Amino acid sequence: MLYLFIIFKLKRQINEKIQNCVKNELGSLSTFDQFFIPAGRSFFANIQSSIFSFLSDNRSLDPFLIEFGSFYENLKRFYNDIIFDEKNDKEYDELISQVLNSTYVREKEKDYLVHKDQRKVNLTNASSGQQETLPLVIILKTLTKIHSKGRGFTLYIEEPEAHLFPTAQKRIVELLARTFNGTENKFQIYVTTHSPYILSSFNNLIYSGNIKNKLELEGKKNDKLNKVIPTKEQLDGDLFSVYSLRNNEQRYLIEKESNLISPTILDSVSDEISIEFDKLLNIDFSNEL
Incomplete structure (x- = not known):
């Protein structure tokens, strides 16, 4: 029994040392x-x-x-x-x-x-x-x-x-x-x-986090904000990154000024659909005339 305890203790110590080495080299998230x-x-x-x-x-x-x-x-x-x-x-x-x-x-x-x-x-x-x-x-x-x-x-x-x-x-x-x-x-x-819905939903939560930080800096209450987006769902934009991957290239999608996901990636498909629909409307009404 004592032998098993010693083995367990040594194994735990080795694991802790390995974790500490990895943590020191790569940061705490790596563990x-x-x-x-x-x-x-x-x-x-x-x-x-x-x-x-x-x-x-x-x-x-x-x-x-x-x-x-x-x-x-x-x-x-x-x-x-x-x-x-x-x-x-x-x-x-x-x-x-x-x-x-x-x-x-x-x-x-x-x-x-x-x-x-x-x-x-x-x-x-x-x-x-x-x-x-x-x-x-x-x-x-x-x-x-x-x-x-x-x-x-x-x-x-x-x-x-x-x-x-x-x-x-x-x-x-x-x-x-x-x-x-x-x-x-x-x-x-x-x-x-x-999914653009996933991105848009994240964007709203990031925006709420940005507003929260702004209100706190100004010493203002955020009761109205919490009614729209609960506190537990508000995200800190500084802890959030978004990339698109296309043709073996990556593109960072968080805009520096707004600290939000670029509207280009969110609206690109919607814009294409809207333009196509407008063209169909023009054809439809031009035939009537």
């Missing part, structure tokens, strides 16, 4: 626990219980897929205990319900979504949007409640908008903001997206 949340999350809704634990030793499969599946599988087992904790952020839980348009429960190793009319739907029969989003919200919720060995979490999230209406996409961004601003753990979050 955060890393989690990759891939696209195609609806795939996991149809996977039977414990299959990822069974496949974890199979090296022929994508290691990121296996790691995510095993992690997600483990989190689901105690999600019910977390979601019914009286100390929960009720607004956070309400956002999850709005995104899913239901409440997630796990009974006898099976996943269900319970709707407002009390219909209980097996996850395998849920919509693609619900299947795609459930793994993401479960991970966000549980990571706000568990302790990080690396003093924080780094999340890489692919396409959080997949199969969601614009309103639900906005709610996802609000969840991400509340997760980032939470006091339980420190977060670093990377998001890849093709």
